[in-house]
Amino acid sequence: MKPEKKDMTLKELGEMMTYVVKHMATKEDLEEVRNTMATKEDLAEVRNTMATKEDLEEVRNTMATKEDIEEVRKDMATKSELAEVKNITMSTASELTIVRRDVEEIKEKVDSHDGFAKEVDHVLSRIVVIEKHVGIAPPEEY
Incomplete structure (x- = not known):
């Protein structure tokens, strides 16, 4: 109804x-x-x-995967490894500074002897090469 x-x-x-x-x-x-x-x-x-579907697909195809990032992490140096390298570099720099000072003292003592002066100059030039390789700026007097 x-x-x-x-x-x-x-x-x-x-x-x-x-x-x-x-x-x-x-x-x-x-x-x-x-x-x-x-x-x-x-x-x-x-x-x-x-962005189109094709644009997004291109991004997906070129971006790093979790596995890619994990692989990079495995190859990266850790903070502690970098600190160790820094300590070694600082130690090497200190030793080179001491060697440089010693060689300078020897050079001053034997400067009058031409044969020794050439050898000392050769050693100093090698130290400069090592310092450049290690990334230490040689003193201004060189």
Whole structure:
């Protein structure tokens, strides 16, 4: 059984119309919505600048995998290994400084002897090469 349709009174019609008018969008509301909506041109610009499936696939194919990163980590020096290398380098630099000082003293003592001076100069030039290889700047006097 269908419920019987009840006729609407003028008062009910007036209340309904008042409700509709009260909640209805105004021209200003619609204009504001129009001004904030994306246009076809806006959407076309977005479409033209966004990455395609092919672009994303290319990125996926060229980026490092977890396995690649793990392999690099295995080959990398640890902080403690780098600290050890630094200590060795500093120790070598200190020893070279001592050797340089000793050679300078010897050079001053035997400077009058030409044969020794050549040998000392040769040793000093070798020390300079070693210092450059190790990454130590030789003193300004050289």
